[in-house]
Amino acid sequence: MKEVPATEIAAKVAELCIRACTVLPPDVVAAIESAREREESQLGRDVLSRLLENARLAADESIPMCQDTGLAVVFVEMGEGVKATGGHLPDAIAGGVRQGYETGYLRKSVVHSPLKRCNTGDNTPPVIYTEIVPGETLKITVAAKGAGSENMSRLKMMAPADGEAAVKQFVRETVERAGASACPPVIVGVGLGGSFEQCALIAKKALLRPLHDSNSDPAAAKLEADLLDAINSTGIGPMGVGGRITALALKVETAPCHIASMPVAVNLQCHAARHAEYTWE
Amino acid sequence: MSVPEPSETLVRLTTPLSDEDVQALRAGQPALITGVVYTARDAAHQRMTEALERGEELPFDLRGQVIYYVGPTPAPPGRVIGAAGPTSGSRMDGYTPALIERGLKGMIGKGPRSEEVREALKEHRAVYFGGLGGAGALLARQITAVEMVAYEDLGTEAIRRLEVDQFPVVVINDCYGGDAYADARARWQRV
Numbered sequence: 088m089k090e091v092p093a094t095e096i097a098a099k100v101a102e103l104c105i106r107a108c109t110v111l112p113p114d115v116v117a118a119i120e121s122a123r124e125r126e127e128s129q130l131g132r133d134v135l136s137r138l139l140e141n142a143r144l145a146a147d148e149s150i151p152m153c154q155d156t157g158l159a160v161v162f163v164e165m166g167e168g169v170k171a172t173g174g175h176l177p178d179a180i181a182g183g184v185r186q187g188y189e190t191g192y193l194r195k196s197v198v199h200s201p202l203k204r205c206n207t208g209d210n211t212p213p214v215i216y217t218e219i220v221p222g223e224t225l226k227i228t229v230a231a232k233g234a235g236s237e238n239m240s241r242l243k244m245m246a247p248a249d250g251e252a253a254v255k256q257f258v259r260e261t262v263e264r265a266g267a268s269a270c271p272p273v274i275v276g277v278g279l280g281g282s283f284e285q286c287a288l289i290a291k292k293a294l295l296r297p298l299h300d301s302n303s304d305p306a307a308a309k310l311e312a313d314l315l316d317a318i319n320s321t322g323i324g325p326m327g328v329g330g331r332i333t334a335l336a337l338k339v340e341t342a343p344c345h346i347a348s349m350p351v352a353v354n355l356q357c358h359a360a361r362h363a364e365y366t367w368e
Numbered sequence: 369m370s371v372p373e374p375s376e377t378l379v380r381l382t383t384p385l386s387d388e389d390v391q392a393l394r395a396g397q398p399a400l401i402t403g404v405v406y407t408a409r410d411a412a413h414q415r416m417t418e419a420l421e422r423g424e425e426l427p428f429d430l431r432g433q434v435i436y437y438v439g440p441t442p443a444p445p446g447r448v449i450g451a452a453g454p455t456s457g458s459r460m461d462g463y464t465p466a467l468i469e470r471g472l473k474g475m476i477g478k479g480p481r482s483e484e485v486r487e488a489l490k491e492h493r494a495v496y497f498g499g500l501g502g503a504g505a506l507l508a509r510q511i512t513a514v515e516m517v518a519y520e521d522l523g524t525e526a527i528r529r530l531e532v533d534q535f536p537v538v539v540i541n542d543c544y545g546g547d548a549y550a551d552a553r554a555r556w557q558r559v
Contacts, residue, residue, distance in 0.1 A: 128556060130398075130538075134500065141506040145451075151441050154451040154504040154524075192450055194441040194524050204411070206523055235456055235478070235501065266549060268456045268479030270501035322556030326478070326501055328538060329552025359502040 089166070089223040091367050093174030093182075096227070099365050100183025103229040104159060105191035107363040108151045111142040114298045115274075115360045118335040122272055122325075131330030135272075138325075138358055153359045156193040157231035159184045159213035160291070168223035169367070177215055180227070185209040196234070216288065228295060228364040236273060236355040239265035242287055245349040254279065254351050255314060261353040262318050262334065267327025270357035272335045274298065275318065277310075278352035281342030286350035293338035294356045307339045314339070325358075380534075384432030385473040387493045393539045395546030399497065400534040405434040405476065406517065409455055411525040413463040420466060427518030427527055431471035434497075438476075439524035441504070448514045449530075451504025454478045457496060461485050468494045476537055480549055489543050497537035498548070510535040 116139065123135040145152035161180050171179060188195060188210035197211065198204045241261045245253055258277055265273070278290030301308040315337040324330025335358065344350065381389060383403030393399070406428055408416065416426050437457055441450030457477030464475070465488040473494050478501040489496060500507060513531040520526050540548045 130552075137500055137503055137506060141500075141503040144509075145505040148505070150444065150447075150505050150508070151451040152505050153502045154439060154441050154453050155455065156441060156451075192442045192444045194439060194450070196439075196524070208523075233502075238456070266480055267498060267501065268458060270478065320558040322553040322558065323549075324552060324556055326498065327549045327552060328498075329556040331556065357502050 089169045089225075089367070090172045091169060091225055093171050093176070093179035096171060096176065096179040097183040097186065100161070100180050100227060100229060101187035101190065103227065103363040103365060104184055104187030104193065104231065105149075107229050107231045107361040108156045108191065108193050109149050110146045110363070111152060111359065112362065115335070115358070116142055118298045119272070119358065122332040122335060126325065126330050126332050128324055128328070128330030130328040131325040131332065134325035134328060135332070151193055152361070153233060153357075154194055155196060155233035155235060156188070157233045157361065158197060159210060160230045160232050161213050161215045162228040162230070162292070162295070163215065163217040164220045164224075164226040165217060166220055166222040166224045169225045176217070180215055181211045181213055184213045185211050225367040226364060228362055230295065230362040233357055233359065236265070236269040236357040239269045240290075240352070240354045242283070242350065242352040244283065245351055247347070247349050249349060251310070255317060257351055258314050258353050259317050259321070261355070263321055263323070265355055266323055269355045270359070271323055271327060272325055272332045272358050274356040274358075274360050275314070275334050275337040276354040276356065277314065277337065277339045278350070278354070279339060279341045280344035281350060282344070283350060285342055286352040287354065289340035289342055290352035290354035293340040294354060294360065295362055296338045298336040302339055304341070307341055311337050311339050383434050383474075385434065385495075386432065390473055390493045390495050390543050393495050393542050394544075395539050395542045395548040396551055397539045399537050399539060401434065401476075401497075401537060402533050402535070403531070405436045405530050405532055405535070407438050407440070407526075407528040407530060408435050409437050409439050409525050410459055411522045412519055412527050413460050415519055417463050417466065428529070430467055432473050433471075434474035434476065435467070435472060436476045436530065440508075441524070443514070447508070449508050449511050452508045452511055453504035454499035454501055457481050464488065468492045481541055486541050486545065486547070489541055490545055493543045495539060495543060496541040498540040499537050507535070
């Protein structure tokens with residue numbers, strides 16, 4: 088049995104929150120650089136250059152790249168042979184979020200009640216998904232999810248007869264409706280299948296994949312390529328000023344589903360795709 | 369009113385804005401704003417609207433002013449403000465026409481506005497600018513001073529008076545019904 092002290096988990100989560108909000112992952116930087124090479128619109132290229140400059144500044148000076156430092160969405164992969172000691176795992180994670188958002192000068196963007204809307208003051212509670220996996224490793228991923236892109240995300244329970252064409256239409260329409268509100272160039276996470284809530288969750292997990300990879304299933308990989316092309320034909324462009332690059336990447340995740348169902352979820356992620364992870368081996 | 373030709377030349381604006389300033393702007397035109405702008409987003413708009421409904425004065429005189437839709441991160445030591453990029457304008461759509469009627473001349477946000485807002489821009493000669501979403505670290509460099517104005521209990525959503533120096537924006541909706549997002553798509557869309 089591997090033991091990890093709760094205090095150590097909290098400290099690491101705090102560090103991950105700050106790192107996620109200030110350092111854009113290298114694959115995202117590379118994707119924006121590549122986009123700038125390919126973008127035909129002058130205004131669009133200017134936007135992409137400024138986004139790269141913004142990422143550089145944020146990392147160098149350790150200030151958030153975006154003022155919306157998000158809701159902390161935390162993915163935990165916990166080995167069966169791992170135990171958190173000296174405290175409960177969810178408490179340790181929440182404590183880490185509280186500490187990270189305070190000491191990192193990050194924005195507190197969480198309200199207690201959706202209707203009464205009183206700020207909790209410390210960006211807790213985080214949203215935590217825990218998965219039990221074989222082995223003795225503990226992996227924690229913190230995604231700081233901003234609302235600009237999250238608000239434009241959609242889910243639809245389609246009928247099996249609607250087919251692939253309807254799925255494509257729904258994904259493209261979601262990006263078009265989002266326009267500049269989602270801060271393009273976006274990253275698109277598509278969940279296909281599963282139950283209502285699983286579909287949304289796999290769409291969100293799709294956003295954590297490296298931007299340069301493709302789904303290992305050839306059919307899903309083809310859907311990814313086709314959808315990315317369709318989205319980059321909309322002309323929305325970087326920050327909606329027009330151009331060829333509306334999305335940096337599109338990832339499809341699928342799950343088995345009921346014979347009567349075909350859920351489709353589209354989780355949008357702005358270009359400031361902030362996530363950081365750590366693994367206790 | 370004769371409508372001058374659209375232009376993509378960079379225009380330098382100093383706040384407060386006059387009717388003439390607004391009338392000279394065209395959708396798609398890049399601009400640099402210098403002077404005072406006021407921050408307000410969802411919660412501050414709700415409070416201002418409630419104040420107006422009670423017949424009370426607003427925390428600042430709207431005439432000629434520009435509202436920046438932003439909820440900045442806390443200022444680290446040695447800085448006047450943290451990251452400070454624009455948030456989506458659409459969430460303020462319901463509150464906006466009443467503010468434009470009272471003299472608000474400009475707004476800085478991102479994303480499209482409602483038909484009602486675009487009509488109010490035309491009727492009262494005001495303008496909606498798009499800022500660079502997700503570039504809060506870069507944009508903070510153009511903010512030279514920050515002063516609390518009202519609703520401090522709202523934290524990041526409080527109304528603050530910002531002094532900005534050559535703050536970069538693009539005119540999205542002008543006072544003639546022009547829409548830079550629609551123009552951009554018409555030009556770049558592949559069928």
